[in-house]
Amino acid sequence: MKELQDYSGPYMPDGKFADFSKDALVRLLQNYQKIFVGLMGIWNGVNKQRMSLEETCKLDGDVYEMQVRQFELPLVTEAMNIHGDDVVTMLKYFQMCPDGARKGLYEYDEDIKSNNHAILTFTKCPTLFYCERHGDEKDIECLCGPGGVEHRAFAAICKYFNPDMKCRALKLPPRKSKNDICCIWEFKVEP
Amino acid sequence: MKDLEEYSGKYDPNIKYQDFSKDALARLLNAYSKEIALLSAFWYNAVKERCGEEQAFACEVKVWEDIGAPEINWTREALNIQETDLHAFAKLIEMGGSFARDVYDSTFDFKSPDHVVFTVTKCPSLTYLERHNERKRVVQICQILEHASMKAYAAAVNPHIIITPLKLPPREDWDEKGWGGICCQWELKIEPKT
Numbered sequence: 551m552k553e554l555q556d557y558s559g560p561y562m563p564d565g566k567f568a569d570f571s572k573d574a575l576v577r578l579l580q581n582y583q584k585i586f587v588g589l590m591g592i593w594n595g596v597n598k599q600r601m602s603l604e605e606t607c608k609l610d611g612d613v614y615e616m617q618v619r620q621f622e623l624p625l626v627t628e629a630m631n632i633h634g635d636d637v638v639t640m641l642k643y644f645q646m647c648p649d650g651a652r653k654g655l656y657e658y659d660e661d662i663k664s665n666n667h668a669i670l671t672f673t674k675c676p677t678l679f680y681c682e683r684h685g686d687e688k689d690i691e692c693l694c695g696p697g698g699v700e701h702r703a704f705a706a707i708c709k710y711f712n713p714d715m716k717c718r719a720l721k722l723p724p725r726k727s728k729n730d731i732c733c734i735w736e737f738k739v740e741p
Numbered sequence: 742m743k744d745l746e747e748y749s750g751k752y753d754p755n756i757k758y759q760d761f762s763k764d765a766l767a768r769l770l771n772a773y774s775k776e777i778a779l780l781s782a783f784w785y786n787a788v789k790e791r792c793g794e795e796q797a798f799a800c801e802v803k804v805w806e807d808i809g810a811p812e813i814n815w816t817r818e819a820l821n822i823q824e825t826d827l828h829a830f831a832k833l834i835e836m837g838g839s840f841a842r843d844v845y846d847s848t849f850d851f852k853s854p855d856h857v858v859f860t861v862t863k864c865p866s867l868t869y870l871e872r873h874n875e876r877k878r879v880v881q882i883c884q885i886l887e888h889a890s891m892k893a894y895a896a897a898v899n900p901h902i903i904i905t906p907l908k909l910p911p912r913e914d915w916d917e918k919g920w921g922g923i924c925c926q927w928e929l930k931i932e933p934k935t
Binding site: 556568572575576577578579580585588590592593601605612613625628629630638645652662 | 772
C-alpha cells in the first residue's frame with residue numbers, strides 16, 4: 551500500500567498510523583508535543599487566575615513530578631525499550647519524551663564526561679523565551695530557579711533511572727542578555 | 742536513513758525521530774497521546790486539593806475549551822487537512838493528540854456530507870471512572886466537559902457545525918452491555934445557510 555504523505559485525501563474509517571509515511575508521523579509527533587506543552591501552559595495560565603504565583607508554581611511542580619514519574623517515564627521508556635541506570639540512558643529518554651530535548655524544541659550542548667556524568671548546556675528553551683516575553687522575573691524564578699519546576703522534574707527523572715543519580719544546576723536564569731545560554735545542568739551518579 | 746525498531750542500543754547524540762521505524766514512531770505517538778489524556782486528571786486532582794471541586798472543574802473545562810482551536814490547527818498543519826467539512830472533523834479528531842487511535846475507539850456514520858453520527862466505543866477514562874464508581878465525575882466529564890470541549894473542537898473546524906449529544910453516560914448498571922458497547926454518541930450537522 552502506498553504511504554500517505556499527509557491526510558489531504560478522503561477520510562479513512564479504518565485509517566492507521568501505519569498508513570502514513572515516516573515524515574507524516576514525525577510531523578504528528580511534533581504536533582503531539584505542542585499539545586502536551588500547550589496543555590501544561592494553559593493549565594498554568596488558568597490556575598494563575600485563581601491562586602498566587604507561588605501556589606501556581608508549586609502546583610506545576612507537583613503535577614509535573616507526579617505525571618512524569620507515574621506515566622511519562624514508564625510510557626516512553628516502554629515504547630522505545632529504553633533500559634539502564636546511567637546518565638546516558640537518561641539522555642536517551644530526554645530525546646524521546648514529549649517535552650524533551652531536540653532540535654526546534656529544547657536544545658542543548660552536551661559534555662559527556664562518562665556514562666555516569668554529563669553536563670548539559672541548554673541553548674534554546676521555548677518556555678524560558680515565552681516567560682521572558684510575557685512574564686516577569688518571578689515566573690522565571692518559579693520555573694527555573696532552585697527548587698523550581700525544572701529542578702523538581704530533573705530530580706524525579708534522575709531518581710527513576712537510579713536513586714543515586716543527582717542533578718545540580720551550574721547556571722540558571724534569569725539571563726543577562728538574549729544571546730546568553732539558558733541554563734547549565736550537571737547529571738551524575740554519586741553512590 | 743536508519744530504521745531503528747527501538748532505542749535500546751547505544752546513545753546517539755544526533756538521533757532524530759526520522760531514525761526510527763514507523764512502528765516505533767506509532768508506539769511513541771500512542772505513548773504521547775496516553776500521557777496527554779491522563780494529564781488532565783493530575784491537574785484536576787491537584788487543583789481540587791487546593792481550591793475545591795467546583796474551581797477545579799471550572800479550570801478543567803476552560804483548559805479543554807482553550808486547547809481546542811490550537812490542537813485542531815496544529816493537526817491541520819501537520820497532516821495538511823484543509824477542508825472545513827465533517828469529513829475533516831472526523832480526520833482531525835481521530836488524528837489529534839487528545840483523542841488518538843489506539844487509546845479511544847470511535848466510528849463516524851455519515852448520513853450525508855453534512856450530517857454524521859459520532860459514536861465512541863472505547864473510552865479508558867469512562868471505564869476507569871465506572872470501575873471506581875465515580876458517578877458524579879462521570880456526569881461532570883461526559884455531560885458537561887465533553888460537550889464544552891466538543892463544541893470548541895467543532896467550532897475550530899467550522900463555526901457552523903452544530904453538535905448535539907445523543908447518548909451520554911452514566912451508563913445503566915455501570916456497564917456497556919445495556920448500551921450496545923457505546924460510551925457516548927453525538928450528532929453533528931452543518932445546517933444549510935438560510
